[in-house]
Amino acid sequence: MSQTASSHAELDPCKALPFPMAVLPVLRNPLLRKNVAHAIDVIQAKRGKLVAEKTDWQELRAAASAIRAHALENLGAYLEQFEERCTVAGGTVHWAADADEARRIILDLLRQEKASEVIKIKTMTSAEIQLNPFLEANGVSAFETDLAEIILQLGEQEPSHIVVPALHVNRSQVREIFARRMGLKNLSDDPKELTNAARTYLRQKFLSIPTAISGANFLIAETGSVAVVESEGNGRMCLTLPRTMITLAGIEKVLPRFQDLEVMLQLLARSATGERMNPYTSLWTGVTAGDGPQSFHVVLLDNGRSSILAKPRQRQTLKCIRCAACMNACPVYRQTGGHAYGSVYPGPIGAILTPQLMRMKYARSLPYASSLCGACYEVCPVKINIPEVLLELRAQVVNQERREGDRLFDPMYMGLRIANLLFSRAWLFHAAQRLGRIGLGLFTRKDGWIHSLPSIGAKWTQTRDLRGLPDESFHEWWAKRPQPDEEAL
């Protein structure tokens, strides 16, 4: 019996456990940790090699960062330009203020098409708005077509990474899922055979289901075009074969000009999968007579993004091009995988994006899910200073919490209030030192260390020893010290 690597985490930030609790099942699951570490090591090695060969990597990062920042600073104008050009080219642009509105727009479009089935290209944005369960509840079956997404959909699991969503599942687990759900008893665990099984499983769906949903990697304001970056060709199938195509895109995905892709495409594949270029990138503009879907809709999703835009230091969060380099580089993610983040956006970018999308009402433990080592900032192709945003969000969490009534007797905030009092008055500080010396002296062993403390003090001594207080403080020593001797100088 193989141990299941899935903890089947809930990826709704409103319901998710705080990060320190959510990681516990993962830390006790050696198979899951092994799967994650293996995948991360492979991607990191490939990325490192390909980034090193690119002599203008830093110049590309600088350009990408500046282009994304400029696009966000002028987001209103560029979105309107995109809308105008896309409409001229035969597309229809819809605007969704929140997840609920986006889901309803998409369902209405599907109902107009009388669609009971829809094929999907991997889109994290649709996972963000929890589109699949909503469609299912309204009588539309959504079929994921990306291999990793099929593994998750058939295995009833949640994504744990934004580029390789099933990286926590190994080949024998994939074999088990496919054998069970596709009725293939004699399937081996050879990745080639598994991939072929997926190809066969989907072929008829591609050829027969006339409606598709995609995300977008980039929206081009200048031309009204949409670009999708992929590997398998499932994207091309969904973009080419159906009658009707619906693209769901966050409002931040816009680039000013077509030429900006020369920067983004050089950075994205290298950062994401460690390839010089991903196998397929598709760009289309509205509707083209005789080629591809003849009905095309773009749903522009806000869902909290404009509120992130309003804060200049946090605005950079929206520069993200979803390459996942930050999670691959993150020492925390490497140990925990993605599910513990309780959001479809895990890793360092998730730790800053999710709480902001939730307007700091949920996912408030995530800004702490980091050692602030800065590896994420170093690899980010658009130079998002993630540690800076993490610190900013931590400050906001603290400011929120200390005003909350039920935190009045929270030991940490109580301790900090007392510390505030003590540190601001010298006589109180010295008195506290003397008291502390007496109090802690009871627990200090002969070796000068405190090995265990009662009550909340145990939270410290459970995992580490504490130095006992010295017999004399620096202040006391200073006051008593022999006066400087002229001769000694």
Add this chain to the structure above:
Amino acid sequence: MSAPLQSRQQILKRIRAATLDCAQDPAMRAEAYAALPRTYTCHGQLSAEDRLQLMIQRLREYDAEVVETTPAALPSTIKAQLAASGRHCFVAPEGLPVEWLAEGFDWKIDRNLATAEIEQTEGVVTAASCGIADSGTIVLHHSADEGRRVLSLLPDWHLIILRASQVVETLPEYFAHCQQPPVLITWISGPSATADIEMTRIKGVHGPRFLQVILVRDESLTAKNDEEMNPDQRPAETGSTKVR
């Protein structure tokens, strides 16, 4: 005012309010855009021959098969490649030169073929718009000799005829050629692949599992061989690129 319009207005209003500190008027925006730092490598450094060798090497790294030929020998090279594939039934875009349609094979010419008919074929032959050596990428603009997108997608075997004069070294050089952005583009870098299972790259998922490239050493290249390449004077790619 209807609900959808309200959302549009509401979102744009929120964006405008959020970017009050930085949004620019059109003239300033254009100026700011033009001033964005672009110090990355735009022009390649390789000689024409090295550029082609890099293109070939990159394609082979992706598991694509590459053969070289001359313009005169192209039809016979195509025929040999078709025969070597062991396949018989091929589909071709309507604009493909007739001399490329080798005799002895079953050709379906795409005059609005039904999807099912394309799915029946075993392979496809197309031209291309550009090759990018740095990443081994071949670009299709889906003009008359490159065919509709579905054509180069459903058949399991894709033969691309790429002219040496179409090969640039860097991605920015390709973009410099696109004065008018095409409405449809497919950038192809090797056959369809996935690494979703344990990061093992598996060739061939939904797109063509086999990518075959014939590199035609056309004359314009020989003339320009080893000269310093000036991208602005390079010959244009396919003349029939669809632009709006």
